[in-house]
Amino acid sequence: MCTMQSIFQQRITMKSPQLGLIEGFYGREWTQKARLEMIQWLGDQGFHEYVYAPKSDALLRAKWQQPFSESDCNALSAIGSASANAKIKWGVGLSPLGAVHEFGHSQRSALARKLDQLNALKPSVLAILFDDMHCSHADLAERQCLIVEFIAERVDVDRLLVCPSFYSHDPILERVFGSRPTGYWETLGASLDREIDVFWTGNEVCSKSVMASDLEPISHVLKRPLALWDNYPVNDGERASNYLHIQAFSDRDSAAAEHLTVHYSNPMNQCALSKLSLATLAEVYKSESRYLEAEAQFALWSSLLGESLAQRLTEDRALLSMKGLQNMTEHDKSYLKERYENDSHPAALELIDWLHGGYAFDPACLTETEH
Numbered sequence: 001m002c003t004m005q006s007i008f009q010q011r012i013t014m015k016s017p018q019l020g021l022i023e024g025f026y027g028r029e030w031t032q033k034a035r036l037e038m039i040q041w042l043g044d045q046g047f048h049e050y051v052y053a054p055k056s057d058a059l060l061r062a063k064w065q066q067p068f069s070e071s072d073c074n075a076l077s078a079i080g081s082a083s084a085n086a087k088i089k090w091g092v093g094l095s096p097l098g099a100v101h102e103f104g105h106s107q108r109s110a111l112a113r114k115l116d117q118l119n120a121l122k123p124s125v126l127a128i129l130f131d132d133m134h135c136s137h138a139d140l141a142e143r144q145c146l147i148v149e150f151i152a153e154r155v156d157v158d159r160l161l162v163c164p165s166f167y168s169h170d171p172i173l174e175r176v177f178g179s180r181p182t183g184y185w186e187t188l189g190a191s192l193d194r195e196i197d198v199f200w201t202g203n204e205v206c207s208k209s210v211m212a213s214d215l216e217p218i219s220h221v222l223k224r225p226l227a228l229w230d231n232y233p234v235n236d237g238e239r240a241s242n243y244l245h246i247q248a249f250s251d252r253d254s255a256a257a258e259h260l261t262v263h264y265s266n267p268m269n270q271c272a273l274s275k276l277s278l279a280t281l282a283e284v285y286k287s288e289s290r291y292l293e294a295e296a297q298f299a300l301w302s303s304l305l306g307e308s309l310a311q312r313l314t315e316d317r318a319l320l321s322m323k324g325l326q327n328m329t330e331h332d333k334s335y336l337k338e339r340y341e342n343d344s345h346p347a348a349l350e351l352i353d354w355l356h357g358g359y360a361f362d363p364a365c366l367t368e369t370e371h
Helices: 005-013 032-044 070-086 105-121 140-152 172-177 184-191 212-222 254-259 271-278 281-285 294-305 307-323 330-340 346-355
Strands: 018-023 049-052 089-094 125-129 159-163 197-200 226-230 260-265
Touching (some): 018 032, 032 070, 089 105, 089 159, 140 184, 184 212, 212 226, 254 260, 254 281, 271 294, 294 307
Parallel strands (some): 089 125
């Protein structure tokens, strides 16, 4: 049975949400080495949770009914060990594709076996992800709640989360995946156990801003504080993949904490470069420190990269994060290659790889809005 009394107590007492990272992007995955180093870094930065949920891991999504191999279990176990060493909670995101269409004996048996494997690994967090899948059932919410109830009865975690199929007001979701059923959110709010967290990305899939006034109405409908899935600095979209989102978090409202249990960031495909923005997430919830001054940001980057690389990235950040790869001239690219190609720092290596097209857009990512 899912045990979540501690989460209930947090909701009563905490003044700011927990901070988490969800590796939930499309396209090229992080290496295991980079992932484990990131987990240790998250602990050092005061993050509370890490969730493994890359869209390219078929055993968590398209082939979820297949069991994990021994090597898969060993890799997940290493994540668990790294998280314990970093003193943060870890979890897995599971997307039971197709189960909303048919949840019979075969699907239930396969899901129970997969949950047994996950239980053996002892994650503290489990996210059930119904995002980015085609929906055509008028009773979609009821079907999803049935699956969640089945799962909740078979796991023992500190935090159980659900990502709805419609996790934003963004019209792109209905254009791509079908119309939202009448009363979908209201049914989820009334039917899901109140101790289960529900993901929300804001008013858009990739929200430019997240304000308390945006979250309060949907929090009321869902009858609980929200788990914010913040799609920044993620850059897996067709247009977004042309940019390196290295700027600090901005236009996130500290007052939004009133409506949140946890604030997860979905990072870039570039692991080391993601740290430049991730290091500023905590600033959102510090009084009068929503934005980093240039001097403070340079000091932060220097601590992460060394002064030389921090200086170069500071000088080139407009080119990388605003002009973007698609709009660069050959002169721009040659200039950047000359600046970074002899630097062995992981962030510089990622930048050069990106310039050479090493992070190609994954067309499976269908939810990028037209901004």
